[in-house]
Amino acid sequence: xxxxxxxxxxxxxxxxxxxxxxxxxxxxxxxxxxxxxxxxxxxxxxxxxxxxxxxxxxxxxxxxxxxxxxxxxxxxxxxxxxxxxxxxxxxxxxxxxxxxxxxxxxxxxxxxxxxxxxxxxxxxxxxxxxxxxxxxxxxxxxxxxxxx
Numbered sequence: 001x002x003x004x005x006x007x008x009x010x011x012x013x014x015x016x017x018x019x020x021x022x023x024x025x026x027x028x029x030x031x032x033x034x035x036x037x038x039x040x041x042x043x044x045x046x047x048x049x050x051x052x053x054x055x056x057x058x059x060x061x062x063x064x065x066x067x068x069x070x071x072x073x074x075x076x077x078x079x080x081x082x083x084x085x086x087x088x089x090x091x092x093x094x095x096x097x098x099x100x101x102x103x104x105x106x107x108x109x110x111x112x113x114x115x116x117x118x119x120x121x122x123x124x125x126x127x128x129x130x131x132x133x134x135x136x137x138x139x140x141x142x143x144x145x146x147x148x
Contacts (some may be wrong), residue, residue, distance in 0.1 A: 008059040009066070012132040013136035015052035019045050020129040023122070039106070046099060049129070068138070069145040082137050095125050
């Protein structure tokens with residue numbers, strides 16, 4: 001189990017990156033008036049984000065939080081990370097509710113209401129997916145604890 005949990009951050013980042021790409025493709029699809037493709041891409045993004053959430057919560061409950069190695073890097077790096085993570089977490093808490101409401105309105109073909117919700121939901125979801133990948137790179141690749 002520990003070995004699987006060790007891979008979860010990498011899998012979760014891949015899921016977040018995939019969701020980001022799907023969200024952008026869905027926007028391109030709806031701008032091109034390809035509603036069926038848009039719907040399919042959005043449902044896929046929702047599924048991928050759901051898998052991410054399961055993986056994230058599993059890693060969190062089994063392994064706990066991974067902390068930024070503050071003592072090993074300049075103070076600006078920590079504060080950049082902290083602000084990025086703070087905005088990411090606060091906005092991430094809204095995504096499931098906004099996405100569910102947008103899906104409900106979209107499926108019910110309440111287009112005007114769907115557009116009003118999506119005006120907020122889409123950029124928030126995109127920001128959360130993208131910053132999730134950035135947080136991953138900061139913790140696992142760019143700002144790793146220095147040895148020795």
